[in-house]
Amino acid sequence: xxxxxxRHMLGLESYTRDELSFVLETAGAFKEISxxxxxxxPTLRGKTVVSFFCEESTRTRVSFEIAAKRMSADFVSLxxxxxxxxxxxxxxxxxxxxxxxxxxxxxxxxxxxxxxxFLAQRVACAIINAGxxxxxxxxxxxxxxxxxxxxxxxIAGLTVAIVGDILHSRVARSNIFALRTLGAHVRxxxxxxxxxxxxxxxxxxxxxxxxxxxxxxxxxxxRVQLERQGRNYFPTIEEYARYFCLNEEKLGAAKPDVIVxxxxxxxxxxxxxxxxxxxxxxxxxxxxxNGIAVRMATMYLLxxxxxxxxEEELAEARRAAVNGDETIATGRGF
Amino acid sequence: MAAKERVVMDADAVDRAxxxxxxxxxxxxxxxxxxxxxxxxxxxxxLAQRLARKIEGIEGAAPAFxxxxxxxxxxxxxxxxxxxxxxGTEISFDIxxxxxxIVDDVLYTGRTVRAALDAIVDFGRPRRVRLAVLVDRxxxxxxxxxxxxGKNLPTSLEESVNVRLRECDxxxxxxxxxxxGGK
Numbered sequence: 328x329x330x331x332x333x334r335h336m337l338g339l340e341s342y343t344r345d346e347l348s349f350v351l352e353t354a355g356a357f358k359e360i361s362x363x364x365x366x367x368x369p370t371l372r373g374k375t376v377v378s379f380f381c382e383e384s385t386r387t388r389v390s391f392e393i394a395a396k397r398m399s400a401d402f403v404s405l406x407x408x409x410x411x412x413x414x415x416x417x418x419x420x421x422x423x424x425x426x427x428x429x430x431x432x433x434x435x436x437x438x439x440x441x442x443x444x445f446l447a448q449r450v451a452c453a454i455i456n457a458g459x460x461x462x463x464x465x466x467x468x469x470x471x472x473x474x475x476x477x478x479x480x481x482i483a484g485l486t487v488a489i490v491g492d493i494l495h496s497r498v499a500r501s502n503i504f505a506l507r508t509l510g511a512h513v514r515x516x517x518x519x520x521x522x523x524x525x526x527x528x529x530x531x532x533x534x535x536x537x538x539x540x541x542x543x544x545x546x547x548x549x550r551v552q553l554e555r556q557g558r559n560y561f562p563t564i565e566e567y568a569r570y571f572c573l574n575e576e577k578l579g580a581a582k583p584d585v586i587v588x589x590x591x592x593x594x595x596x597x598x599x600x601x602x603x604x605x606x607x608x609x610x611x612x613x614x615x616x617n618g619i620a621v622r623m624a625t626m627y628l629l630x631x632x633x634x635x636x637x638e639e640e641l642a643e644a645r646r647a648a649v650n651g652d653e654t655i656a657t658g659r660g661f
Numbered sequence: 662m663a664a665k666e667r668v669v670m671d672a673d674a675v676d677r678a679x680x681x682x683x684x685x686x687x688x689x690x691x692x693x694x695x696x697x698x699x700x701x702x703x704x705x706x707x708l709a710q711r712l713a714r715k716i717e718g719i720e721g722a723a724p725a726f727x728x729x730x731x732x733x734x735x736x737x738x739x740x741x742x743x744x745x746x747x748x749g750t751e752i753s754f755d756i757x758x759x760x761x762x763i764v765d766d767v768l769y770t771g772r773t774v775r776a777a778l779d780a781i782v783d784f785g786r787p788r789r790v791r792l793a794v795l796v797d798r799x800x801x802x803x804x805x806x807x808x809x810x811g812k813n814l815p816t817s818l819e820e821s822v823n824v825r826l827r828e829c830d831x832x833x834x835x836x837x838x839x840x841x842g843g844k
Binding site (some may be wrong): 349352353355356357358359360363364365366368369370398416624627631 | 730734738745746747748749750751770779780783784786
């Protein structure tokens with residue numbers, strides 16, 4: 328049965344519950360590879376993956392590179408080539424260059440919302456959005472969801488508090504869309520200046536940290552994007568920290584088995600105190616480990632997506648496969 | 662496409678074949694010492710579990726048991742009819758110097774077994790690897806042969822062989838499906 332037939336991974340807003348569960352199940356199956364002595368499978372042998380990062384990144388870029396290499400893909404890294412040129416045009420020029428190299432996947436990080444989709448419409452290969460402006464960062468949200476399901480198997484019904492700079496956070500947006508699709512109760516916590524106008528439609532809005540994390544199953548901390556703080560969203564970092572830095576005392580209002588996530592990099596003492604970041608409720612390092620499995624699964628699914636022709640054949644096979652004939656439907660072709 | 666169905670093994674036949682194979686495996690290995698059964702997803706897994714139980718019943722000691730998912734090692738990923746779902750490999754022990762019995766339901770082209778061998782060597786260096794299948798239907802495309810066979814079943818390429826197991830299909834049965842109008 329085809330449960331994932333997308334050409335690109337641009338954002339989770341349009342993903343169904345079934346698609347999300349399928350990607351998470353697949354990602355879970357990839358975890359074991361990174362625990363082996365020989366951390367390599369031949370699945371993407373002969374495939375070329377290009378990462379094109381126009382913004383800084385440690386975790387995401389390294390995570391994609393390790394994931395690609397553990398699946399035997401050839402990995403090429405381009406950075407910042409379009410940093411000075413005018414956005415639209417330079418991205419298109421770069422697109423032509425990348426396309427000429429015949430990659431199978433381009434992983435794009437760009438400061439403009441919609442950049443990945445722009446590229447997706449103009450190349451033959453698969454595009455993975457590794458963060459576009461304040462829009463989406465789908466693989467990070469999948470990492471967070473996988474990490475949550477490892478501690479709380481059923482996401483439906485969980486209370487998830489997302490805390491901090493939601494206005495600028497693509498991680499938050501991807502998470503909000505996916506968590507809502509999966510049936511979680513989403514609570515958005517932060518000062519009014521860091522909440523987008525749509526916040527009230529996305530979930531319950533709370534402006535006080537302790538109230539925001541009260542009885543939460545999951546607390547998802549966001550990085551205060553200091554590089555985007557040119558305008559005055561809050562008076563000083565110190566004042567922000569006083570009200571919104573998650574420490575053990577404030578976390579005490581949450582459920583006793585709460586887990587705390589953070590996509591990194593941490594601003595210790597700004598949005599998260601070290602007693603929480605390094606404490607027993609933190610699953611932050613688990614997120615980093617899961618990043619590789621999620622990115623392996625994403626690349627696997629995009630490269631091995633069924634063609635339109637095969638989809639048609641499969642639909643026919645399904646029609647033929649009455650009487651419990653499983654031979655075709657289970658794909659045991661050999 | 663309508664298919665004609667012919668039952669070639671019923672539940673008793675499947676069970677008798679597995680009992681014999683369990684004895685053969687023990688005979689070949691001179692006991693259950695260092696023995697590891699690895700089932701290939703999906704129907705090799707319940708078969709390997711049953712063989713392990715039978716071996717335990719005979720010897721008193723259960724062999725180690727693992728599961729292998731060959732999806733990531735397939736050579737037809739890009740042409741596969743369905744989208745193969747990755748469900749993961751579970752080998753939580755060291756396989757070095759062990760005797761591994763790969764277990765699957767049907768041996769056909771041999772490509773699944775090739776993939777399984779590639780996967781196994783990524784986990785270590787077993788002392789030897791043997792192959793046990795419930796049905797050998799012929800038509801090999803690679804130089805691979807089984808060591809323990811439940812039933813040799815000559816088939817034509819137009820036919821398909823379907824192993825049904827109660828763990829996943831509700832009953833134990835091996836059937837041959839031939840296209841309507843065929844011989």
